[in-house]
Amino acid sequence: MSEQQTLENRLIEATLRCVARWGIAKTTLDDVAREAGCGRATIYRTFEGGKASVLRATLQHEFVRCIATIEDAMRGLDSLEDILVAGTTTAASFIAGHDALQFLMAHEPDAVLPHVAFDKLARVFDAAALFAEPHLAPFLPEAEVARAAEWVTRVVLSYALAPTTLDLRVESDARRLVNLYLMPALLPRAAVATR
């Protein structure tokens, strides 16, 4: 990792800790600088555009980290069931264990929801589909892949944001959900019947 990247990552980590503590509105660049142990000028040199630019980089970084965490968990698995269990468990754990995101959902939802609710959800579906499609493609007819990815995304978002009877972070719960409800919804009926 280059020195520049190391500095960027340090500032992003510091931003995440500040947001998890105070939220977005109350976090200042001075807070981030203090948390990262550097000066404000360093932040401006690293992220031209100041606070908005730091926040954008942090969001981008966390999105990439989420995808990488899920990919790691799915690596080497060779059945659709195992891939779905690992993917849903890891995604749900990532969301529930993300302190900054959880703080915002609890105390500053107006900073998150306008970007992901109603018609804006389409962007989330698109991003998730782009990631999930190659993992689902080996197991499904080509025409089914995009909608299967969308269905998995719906399931993960719904259960991860508000767990009730099934907690997807728990592997046995995730496996139950995958086997009883998710797999039959992904595979065409005939394929399920002959399994």
Place this chain on the structure above:
Amino acid sequence: MRTICKPRVSEPRPEPSTRDGVLAATVQCAGRVSLARITVEEVAREAGVSRASVYRWFPGGRDQLLDEAITFEVGRFLSRMADAAEGAPDLSSRLERSLLFAHRAIEEHEVLQHVLANEPAGVLPQLHATAPLVLAVVRDELAGWLDGVALNEGVDREEAADYLARMLLSLVVNQGSWDLTDPAEVAEVVRTRLLAGVLE
């Protein structure tokens, strides 16, 4: 072939001189002016009651009005969604009617669309706060629909109702790749996705 009733979207609003009428008037005002600028005076005028009556029903004033108006409108939506499914012959057609109705009701909800387009941050946190309640109401309704229906081996009725409620609401919030104005597509999503693992 089953016939799908055209869902009812318009419903008479409650008499304006009641407490509910004041809440309905608040919703109407929200569609006309910005949420940030709604006043008790304006709501009272819209409802045809005095300012004093509004404060008698809502001692918390404007903030209480806005909070309760959102919950009121969500409740009205849910009961109309249940009404839309009434009389349907089986589980699939109940779900189809609910989806057709709910999708259209959201799309055609002028106040909601106005607020989402102009000041989403002013309404989404409150709407989101109603999510656990909405999920519980829909889940309970669906659990009733699953009574006496033959379920797939291993499927638990309450758990299946929870899953169906979540996926139904997910589709209502955003239809994704499905065209929920088309009864044939609605029937397909219900048969191949929603109920695929649930029914025997």
